[in-house]
Amino acid sequence: MTTRYVGAPVLRVEDPAFLRGRAAFIDDIAPPRCLHAAFLRSPHAHARIVRIDTAAAAALPGVHAVLTGEDFCDELPFTTTIATRPECKTGTRRLLPLDKARHVGDPIAVVVADSRYVAEDALDLIVVEWQLLPVVTDPEAALLAGAPLIHEELGSNDFAHITFTAGDPDGVFARAPRTFSKRFHFGRTHAAPLEGRGVVADWDATTGKATVWTSTQMPHLVRGMLAGQFGMPETSLRVICPAVGGGFGLKVQLFVEEAIVPLLSRRLGRPVKWIEDRSEALGASGHSKEVVMDIDLATDDEGRFLALRGRYVGDGGAYLAHPWTSLIDPLCAASFLPSFYDVQDLAYEVRTPFTNKCPSVAYRGVGWTPGQAAREILIDEAARALDIDPVELRLRNAVPDGIPYRSATGASYDGGSFQGAIRRALELVDYDGLRERQATLRAEGRYLGIGVSPFVEQGGWAARIAAVNGFPGFAYLDSASVSMEPDGTVTVAGGFQSNGQGHETTMAQVVADALQVPFESVRVLQGDTDTVPYATGSYGSRTAVVAGGALLRASGDVRAKLLRLGAHLLEASPDDVELVDGLIRVAGTPSRSVTIKQAAAAAYWGPRPDDLDPALSATRSYDPPETFSNACVVAVVEVDARTGQVAIERLLVVEDCGTIVNPLIVDGQVSGAIAQAVGAVLLEGLPYDEHGQFRAATLADFLFPKTTDLPSVEVDHLETPSPVTEGGFKGMGEGGLIGGPSALVNAIADALVPLGAGASVVRTPLRPCDILELIDAARAAV
Amino acid sequence: MSNERLVTVTVNGERRSALAEPRTLLVDFIRHGLGLTGTHVGCEQGGCGACTVVLDGELALACCTLAVQADGATLQTVEGLAPAPDRLHPLQSAFQAEHGLQCGYCTPGMLIAADDLLRRTPDPTEQEIRSHLSGNVCRCTGYTGIVAAVQTAARNLRAQATETRGVTAS
């Protein structure tokens, strides 16, 4: 078989619709007679609801309903979080709270009206009498005895307390020649897709069937969870996912609004739409990545890593996100404590308390991002103390390239280019030249910093990778289908859900090669549970691996039938024919051939072998073995010691995601994730004050990285195909936001070393004011 | 609503009228009143540029403008960019060629802002491109593909202009 499309920079087929403004996003779904919902959200971090008066709001012309927690009392509680491990508590919540608000932005009541304008007018007329309660916003404080309880019925704020030990870390630490420790507080971030969340629902009471349009990354999981919530068969619920204006993991949870809006439609007998506004998105959807970490490293005098210990306290916020829970940050961070460094003695401890803040949810790179930042900044500090170049120190401890390796936390790496990616990155940035330039500039009073952050990342989140990350106990069913139509064109369908990754293009590339048909003849369907086979969605760098693998298998089944059909037409043995470039031909006698189109037509209209089931369609699934991509990020920055401003000079990534489906898309994913790393380190933070008041409710407070905040991202590829997955795909998409922040943090710390502030970098974000504070403190200490 | 009034605009060369309340945002009027849903809403706070349109020849944020303010005005939205139903504008082609879009949500505003730049500055430097687009947020691409797309489009548009001049001259 010849490969023509996989690996080629095929232009995206989805682009013209977006470029012309013709793509339909959730707010473009407008069923006739649609009503509009708006939520009243708590202005307080923690407050008992004494009384809610909705009379004036309900009396406003154009208002159809004003509902509070009382009105949903007969509904099942929302999301009974299934403890995937015995260490976890089981938590539930109501659709709307009856008792109290647990964070600023907690939905308290909902209005349905003729227009969003009127619905928001009505919100202003709802009167709530509150009784303020003590607030806890610091995750470590939330774990202390006597802390205000967010969920009284659980008895404490401690959702999960997980410990793990491999080998004898304490013994090794006691004997080790050198030990290093670092406390690092990774700040809150927000996935903040440019399109927020949104739901449109149309519940037909006469048939008992409902259609829910939602901006999600997992239509089938939403269907299953909502069907359970509503007590209806999955076949009565249709979930349609229109174009998704970015997800980045935020849209891999089921949100309470996705359950409430369909119930509003059922109650009112009309379609209802809710579109999140930016303030709701910032304060009431989900925050991510805030983890307080203490990392210890033991080495010998030559810098060989001997043991690692990590303590991770995540900030779970007020509610458990469904289905991943707040463990998605600290537990994923802990699971990758050793990265690709050869350390077999280690221990970690994970906690993730509830606080009076927005719930913690998945965001690209989940806890791998903060975990990488804490470990890698400690390694840079150890390198300085040992007087070894930080990159050399990493190379000394990296697992060799291309061999399988089992990490102390139980991950089975399928062979990467851990060292190769570092070496390639050094070469591309001219590392030695950079260090020289740094020295020259320092002599002039200019502060250049270089941060090198190599990493290994999981690809293809499914049963085995989930277990490696500490989420055992579930299998995953991700299926996809391939059907050849009578004219030889191909329909691909699957429950993957593109939210910018271009799956209509990449999945078509995979199938076009597997069936040796023109790319243009393959169309890809997704986003409708009524028409595509079941899958759990697109998240966790999984679609190339999981859906790509399922499609390779399904294509293989269809190909086998085509070969039999072709052989029958050619009056040859199926063993003697091959499929090449749209032709089925007798091997060795290329002049004897039929086209795939002829073979397809023969399946439908004959002639065909009597004993062949002619259906040219196959649905297959794939729950892949563990696979891991790797990469190395280099950041070069200059810190202005007078203003605290960080100017980014270069951002370079050498990545290896195994077999590349589409380099254009891989580059785009890397660049986008790196920009989000810039946001996480230099701009975000999502502060809460001591009363739990949220201080970043507008885009004047939450700063997106803009065109002027970063240079063009340079991307280079190594390709070490996975020996264990279908097609050799390893999966990618998150890495820039796993390795990017630590590269930037280390670059800034490196720049601050001559100012005496290198080791005082202990948290993100590092905005100009934060950096000036570090410099001033270092000066004051002299 | 009793206080609705008729607002008339010339949008993408076509005269269109629809009802709007005095408080109706221009972006809601464009999207829901005129049905031109290519213009998007990312914040309604003037902070993202997703709602960027051309209003009487100048870039405007349609979320920070009232529909009634645009009464009698000329508007251009993304739907008016392509020269024909089956042909893309050079900027649109360049965005596809350089992978200047992923989810596509920022794309209409980005295209409108980039088109405005290239009309004024046919041969912009990277810095000019970056500063002109600094009001348009893209959460997906990291801007690498967008900047490359604007550079490519500028090149292609200049080549096209030279060609046209050549044809006219001969």
Ligand code: FES
């Ligand atoms: S929607 Fe107008 S600037 Fe964001």
Ligand code: FES
């Ligand atoms: S392509 Fe998604 S916001 Fe720009």
